[in-house]
Amino acid sequence: xxxxxxxxxxxxxxxxxxxxxxxxxxxxxxxxxxxxxxxxxxxxxxxxxxxxxxxxxxxxxxxxxxxxxxxxxxxxxxxxxxxxxxxxxxxxxxxxxxxxxxxxxxxxxxxxxxxxxxxxxxxxxxxxxxxxxxxxxxxxxxxxxxxxxxxxxxxxxxxxxxxxxxxxxxxxxxxxxxxxxxxxxxxxxxxxxxxxxxxxxxxxxxxxxxxxxxxxxxxxxxxxxxxxxxxxxxxxxxxxxxxxxxxxxxxxxxxxxxxxxxxxxxxxxxxxxxxxxxxxxxxxxxxxxxxxxxxxxxxxxxxxxxxxxxxxxxxxxxxxxxxxxxxxxxxxxxxxxxxxxxxxxxxxxxxxxxxxxxxxxxxxxxxxxxxxxxxxxxxxxxxxxxxxxxx
Amino acid sequence: xxxxxxxxxxxxxxxxxxxxxxxxxxxxxxxxxxxxxxxxxxxxxxxxxxxxxxxxxxxxxxxxxxxxxxxxxxxxxxxxxxxxxxxxxxxxxxxxxxxxxxxxxxxxxxxxxxxxxxxxxxxxxxxxxxxxxxxxxxxxxxxxxxxxxxxxxxxxxxxxxxxxxxxxxxxxxxxxxxxxxxxxxxxxxxxxxxxxxxxxxxxxxxxxxxxxxxxxxxxxxxxxxxxxxxxxxxxxxxxxxxxxxxxxxxxxxxxxxxxxxxxxxxxxxxxxxxxxxxxxxxxxxxxxxxxxxxxxxxxxxxxxxxxxxxxxxxxxxxxxxxxxxxxxxxxxxxxxxxxxxxxxxxxxxxxxxxxxxxxxxxxxxxxxxxxxxxxxxxxxxxxxxxxxxxx
Numbered sequence: 001x002x003x004x005x006x007x008x009x010x011x012x013x014x015x016x017x018x019x020x021x022x023x024x025x026x027x028x029x030x031x032x033x034x035x036x037x038x039x040x041x042x043x044x045x046x047x048x049x050x051x052x053x054x055x056x057x058x059x060x061x062x063x064x065x066x067x068x069x070x071x072x073x074x075x076x077x078x079x080x081x082x083x084x085x086x087x088x089x090x091x092x093x094x095x096x097x098x099x100x101x102x103x104x105x106x107x108x109x110x111x112x113x114x115x116x117x118x119x120x121x122x123x124x125x126x127x128x129x130x131x132x133x134x135x136x137x138x139x140x141x142x143x144x145x146x147x148x149x150x151x152x153x154x155x156x157x158x159x160x161x162x163x164x165x166x167x168x169x170x171x172x173x174x175x176x177x178x179x180x181x182x183x184x185x186x187x188x189x190x191x192x193x194x195x196x197x198x199x200x201x202x203x204x205x206x207x208x209x210x211x212x213x214x215x216x217x218x219x220x221x222x223x224x225x226x227x228x229x230x231x232x233x234x235x236x237x238x239x240x241x242x243x244x245x246x247x248x249x250x251x252x253x254x255x256x257x258x259x260x261x262x263x264x265x266x267x268x269x270x271x272x273x274x275x276x277x278x279x280x281x282x283x284x285x286x287x288x289x290x291x292x293x294x295x296x297x298x299x300x301x302x303x304x305x306x307x308x309x310x311x312x313x314x315x316x317x318x319x320x321x322x323x324x325x326x327x328x329x330x331x332x333x334x335x336x337x338x339x340x341x342x343x344x345x346x347x348x349x350x351x352x353x354x355x356x357x358x359x360x361x362x363x364x365x366x367x368x369x370x371x372x373x374x375x376x377x378x379x380x381x382x383x384x385x386x387x388x389x390x391x
Numbered sequence: 392x393x394x395x396x397x398x399x400x401x402x403x404x405x406x407x408x409x410x411x412x413x414x415x416x417x418x419x420x421x422x423x424x425x426x427x428x429x430x431x432x433x434x435x436x437x438x439x440x441x442x443x444x445x446x447x448x449x450x451x452x453x454x455x456x457x458x459x460x461x462x463x464x465x466x467x468x469x470x471x472x473x474x475x476x477x478x479x480x481x482x483x484x485x486x487x488x489x490x491x492x493x494x495x496x497x498x499x500x501x502x503x504x505x506x507x508x509x510x511x512x513x514x515x516x517x518x519x520x521x522x523x524x525x526x527x528x529x530x531x532x533x534x535x536x537x538x539x540x541x542x543x544x545x546x547x548x549x550x551x552x553x554x555x556x557x558x559x560x561x562x563x564x565x566x567x568x569x570x571x572x573x574x575x576x577x578x579x580x581x582x583x584x585x586x587x588x589x590x591x592x593x594x595x596x597x598x599x600x601x602x603x604x605x606x607x608x609x610x611x612x613x614x615x616x617x618x619x620x621x622x623x624x625x626x627x628x629x630x631x632x633x634x635x636x637x638x639x640x641x642x643x644x645x646x647x648x649x650x651x652x653x654x655x656x657x658x659x660x661x662x663x664x665x666x667x668x669x670x671x672x673x674x675x676x677x678x679x680x681x682x683x684x685x686x687x688x689x690x691x692x693x694x695x696x697x698x699x700x701x702x703x704x705x706x707x708x709x710x711x712x713x714x715x716x717x718x719x720x721x722x723x724x725x726x727x728x729x730x731x732x733x734x735x736x737x738x739x740x741x742x743x744x745x746x747x748x749x750x751x752x753x754x755x756x757x758x759x760x761x762x763x764x765x766x767x768x769x770x771x772x773x774x775x776x777x778x779x780x781x782x
Contacts, residue, residue: 104761108761245767246760246769248767249768266755268757269757270757273761274761275761276764285757343759343761344735344738345738346759347738347759350757351739351746352742352746354746354748354757355742355743355748357746361658364641364657364658365742366638367663368676369636369637370499370665370666370667373665376637376640377640
């Protein structure tokens, strides 16, 4: 049984039906009776199961501020949110938007809104966007926001949202008041685990459902996949909850294989992630220093600026930070921001993390050099050699 | 002592001189007397050495055809060649060029010449450009050549070059006669090993100087680096001679470290390579099927076409071929051609080859997914899963 609360997504259930899978759209599951092997829907209907897959996802965090439920205030997690935002933007002919938060969804949304001709401001508690990246790298993101007309308000705590004078909404912050047509909360998501908790599934330290490498939960015949469950992090060796679509897809496939009798284990993640911000690529993988310490490593890092392409081909500025374990030389993480090639570098380094390479190997990796795509010494090599010297 | 035959490159020797290194520009080494520890220059000058580094590079193959020494006929290996070609193009106001050969230098040159407003034709013995790539992938290169106005003449054997009627040169081939201002031989290079042979250095089966992982040759205190020597191929486990600048740079550094008393070994190559052809990225790594068989593997491959970016971001067609060992599932090689992301994929797969991953791991690699750079399932994952099914 496929559960789909979102009636706007009409095509997906149809596609399932074509394959003979029974789909109940708009069916909200109220509870699971594991002993009896049934789920109870909102309309009191009970549906039996032999195997249950928890794919309840994550939900956007919606701050409990005065006025935070006004029309024009949105979070962004699923397709329904996106459709609601688009409908509102069209109907209200919006000119100004405020994004509260400065993670990668905030960055992506600022580009989308600004490109749609809507003057956008980002309010962030911290001083620089995208906490996961080194402040030096985040500074380039800040420049890119400014270059593209996005206002960035640092150290901003939003305390309430009230009606505006010239615009329908007004965000009240410790930095002053800003009016806008639309306010978007982009302050993160958390795993949707109410049902799982109620039925007694083991919840991990991350707050997500604990699973083994076959996506099995603590109860027999109950699987969990995607944003609601944990993944094994190959570098930290700890379970993590990383709500990203590619991980969810993989876990779904692994669960399906195991349920279908062709067992396969999920080999885990290394924390690879990327986003685009106008002309800038931002990507990161592995652990940052704090996470490395929590995982009992002794991290040391280096951050290098360079050119993503060969000098004679022009300049595509790129910054690359590498983090390694001082004792073993093992690569622990990497962060990159650049006008080209950041994702490419982070993907190569994600494979290096996957395989547990140390920085001496990273310093001499054989990469597909040609001038439009890198120098003869790639910034990966240069950064790894700089890090070795630092050690 | 740094040897530099090319007087046109005046700045590099100057830079060396600034560091106190003695440089003799235009000094051609006639012979090496290893027992006496001296080299003999063309002007009979003898220079003593304690340590000798052979960095004699490769030389372009120049077919021995009737008329092949006429003005306007060039090979392309070093900066001097490039300067000569550029000078000729300017002075003669060239309108038409012929490139004989269809490897990656031929591809790059066709783009450069065509972009400079010179109508370019490629003559190739085979039926498709870039032998290293699967014919299916090479077909996309052929389309890109045509889209950009480059003529591609397959199955063409050039037998002579004579004077033309409307243009200074005329290439006589089994496919007819073509006139042009400029003819470029791009039919490969071979290692420059005359001196090495004369002094008794061991030459490997590839025809290049044999070295160990410290870049030491068969004679004490004689090192070799770059296009004139071999490299250890981590996948085939055989020595190879791959004349690429990034490998040469790495080997130079390794030799320098060992000579300078900070020993370091060259970990070898996986055969990563790339070039740009107008809007197309072409990249390859590892072994193809033939090489795999020669290395005692049992290769099986799959070739998948897809989109380098997420569907909702548009279409950037990409083709990816993966080659694996049927018995062990070990990844052996990969080839990609696409309008985006081919180099990025091949770099990630080069690290996978470096680390010896099998395709089951490749199928679930954690890559930095976001829609501008890939689908949630990257073509790497899809191709690896398709290959697993094929096995």
